[in-house]
Amino acid sequence: DSPPPSPPCSPVPLGPPQPLPANNNIYECRPQPDVDIEALAHSATFQPMLHTMSFIQELRNASTTDPxxxxxxxxxxxxxxxxxxxxxxxxxxxxxxxxxxxxxxxxxxxxxxxxxxxxxxxxxxxxxxxxxxxxxxxxxxxxxxxxxxPLLHDMCPNTCHACTRPFSILNECHICQKSR
Known part of the structure; x- marks a missing residue:
């Protein structure tokens, strides 16, 4: 008892988009949560998260006139x-x-x-x-x-880790300790 053969597939011509059939789904649109970035940054204890939060804070204050x-x-x-x-x-x-x-x-x-x-x-x-x-x-x-x-920034030749803020003050790569 094998299933009946499928009819041959023919390409469906593309036309203008059609509205989706109504399926009575209701989607709730929630407001964006209010996140206190400063408090989140101060609560971070895991070193990579501390670095990530430092970059986020720097990006919030970024400016084209920043040295x-x-x-x-x-x-x-x-x-x-x-x-x-x-x-x-x-x-x-x-x-x-x-x-x-x-x-x-x-x-x-x-x-x-x-x-x-x-x-x-x-x-x-x-x-x-x-x-x-x-x-x-x-x-x-x-x-x-x-x-x-082009914008040129120091970068570690071993890890391609950029020496930008918050690492711009370091004289060596944060990851492999190779000198800049």
Whole structure:
């Protein structure tokens, strides 16, 4: 006794979203709890939680003018007065270079350079291939066209642990004790 065969599946055409059938469910919307961050921070005893609460308190007080942000007057001016016209990049090599850089935002500089080198090598006869930019030149073009500057902070080479507040006063990594 096997079950009857299922009818063949055919794709259902997509149309405008339809309202869900009424099922008489009632959902209670609770107000956001009032959490006293200061009291919570003072009650923390577990060391990682103390660090987390320190970062939360620092974030609550963060400002673009804070010296830890390391923003120059020029960068602050760009943040407050961004370009008001769309950015137009009509050079295909520059466009390709910036697109590659943005696509690889979480990868290394070496990976970006390797892809740009590969593009030059494989498409060397294509118009503009010789103008594909290096990593440093891509960042320079981005700075020129957008005013976006990189924010550099000390970081442990072993753990990638940032030496920002509350660890900005330390001279060594909080995790592995390697000197900054």
């Amino acid at each position: 830890v942000a390391k923003l120059s007057d020029e960068v602050l001016d760009q943040l407050c007065n961004p370009p008001s016209v769309p950015l137009v990049i009509d050079n295909p090599s520059v466009h390709h270079s910036i697109s590659t850089y943005l696509a690889l935002e979480h990868l290394s500089q070496v990976a970006c350079e390797a892809i740009c080198h590969s593009s030059k090598h494989n498409f060397g006869v294509a118009p503009g291939a010789e103008d594909i930019l290096t990593f440093q030149n891509i960042e320079r073009h981005i700075r020129i066209h957008t005013g976006v500057e």
